[in-house]
Amino acid sequence: MKNVIIIAVKLAVICLVAAFVLALVNGITAPQIAASKAQAELDALSVINKAGTIGEKVEGDGAGVNYYFPVSDGGKVTNYIMSLKSVGYGGDLILLANFKTNGEVIDAKLMEDAETPGLGKKAESPEYMVKFQGTGGDKPVPVKKTMLDAKDADAVSGATITFTGVSKALEYGSEFAKKLGGQK
Amino acid sequence: MIKEFTKGLFKENPIFVIALGLCPTLATSTMVINALGMGAGVIFVLVCSNIFISLLKNFIPDNVRIPAYIVVIASFVTIVQMVMEAYAPSLYAALGVFVPLIVVNCIILGRAEAFANKNKVLPSILDGLGMGVGFTLALTLIALIREVLGSGTITLPGCVITVPVISIAPMRVIAFPAGALLVLGLLKAFFQYREGRK
Structure with a gap:
């Protein structure tokens, strides 16, 4: 004892x-x-941020958008920079993305993730986001591999869950931008 | 004394000969820079845990030694993680989940159990250094082969070398986990062959 x-x-x-x-x-x-x-x-x-002045930080909707900044040019809101939340293969994903008021993706960047090095981690590179640029407005955000070109689809194989996480977040952000529709 | 250091490099190489710590080896050997970062973390944790376990070998009761070792090891890993996140955020981001996984790297617990709790501090330091460097060398060798064949690049701290010819059509399978097993198996076979010839 x-x-x-x-x-x-x-x-x-x-x-x-x-x-x-x-x-x-x-x-x-x-x-x-x-x-x-x-x-x-x-x-x-x-x-x-390609142009315009970044405004005050606004709290998001508590679901997919953490917070956002309206970006204005000459007093008129032209686009929104949003911090988006999603889930990838290794845990939460935090993205920073820039949307036009019509929901079109200007650019995005993966800020935080715990994806597999060499596979999902590739989403951190700026080239990864090129396939999303210009989508969300007239064209839909590619949320499935079949919506991508053969070359881009090849680049996301082996990391489909990461791709789905990133694209769903951008799709959500795009819808959110449309809803805001030019308001502060 | 110097033998305690050199044995970890080839004769008792943790990966190729003792076959310890294979999970992180397979997972972090995708790029040379990841292998170097992981190796540095393992060397630090291994040397520190070996020092403390060697110092505490008379204090730690025999029947709870494994939990005691894990507490020591986990503390050092958490320190590495916090320091890395603060001062080398890009490396921390690249290694991701594999830093906390150093805790369960069998090399560290294996050396604590097989060496540090039976030996004095200085041999334990040399053992930890040797095993850590041997692990890093093996990891870097696998990463070099995998990165060159699998992606056609060599990523070093601060620069990326593109290997001509291979980078146009790399063997993608080598970059995937299956490729890690193939490369590791072939290298282990080579070490086995070398050992058998002596």
């Missing part, structure tokens, strides 16, 4: 020390992580 207590106490001591050290490291790195995330988003905003 006494032996069991000693073992339990020793194990508890090891866990306590480990927890303390981790809390310390977390205290040091957490502000840095937050800063680099904010910086990455700022960088992405400036890459994704």
Whole structure:
């Protein structure tokens, strides 16, 4: 009996020390992580925004849109930059996408994901988003592999779930942009 | 003493000879840069956990040693994860889920159980370094073969080299998990053959 207590106490001591050290490291790195995330988003905003001034951040609908920024040119809203939420193969996907008021995708960027390196991770590259550009307005957003050109379909094979996650988010964002239809 | 370091490189190479830690090997060997990042993480965790387990070998009660080792290892992995996310976010993003998975990498628990809890601190450090470097070398070799044949590129920190000819029509299967098994199997066969000749 006494032996069991000693073992339990020793194990508890090891866990306590480990927890303390981790809390310390977390205290040091957490502000840095937050800063680099904010910086990455700022960088992405400036890459994704082609023209006009970015307005005040507006909260999203709590479902597929986290928040959005109306972008105006000469007092008139021309497009929206949205932070979109979706699910991929390895977990949640966060996308930043720029839509015209008619729902057309101007550009998009995958901000956060946990996809498989070499397969789903390819969605992080700017080339991946080219196939979505110009869709959502007159043309529908390609949400199935069969809606893509043979060349693009080849590029998403092996990572179909990632592709579905990205395209569904963009489709949702496109509909959301249409609904906003030029309002702030 | 120096033998504790060199044995991990070839004679007892964790991947090709002992065949430990194969899951992360198959998963992260798609690109050279991922292999190097994963290798660096494993070397750090392996050396740190070996040091602490060697120091604590008399404190840790024998019948709860595995949970105690896992707590030590998991703490170091979490530290690596937080530091990487803070100071090397692009590497962190590329490695994704495989960083937390270092915890269950059998090489680390295997070395704690087979070496660090029986030896003094200095040999344990050398053992950890040797095994870590051996793991990184093997991982990088597999990644190099897979990336060149599978995508026709070599991705190093800060630059991407495109291999002429192959990049036009790469063997896609080598970039997929099945290709990792093929490459690993052939390399292991080569090491086995080399071992058998001695």
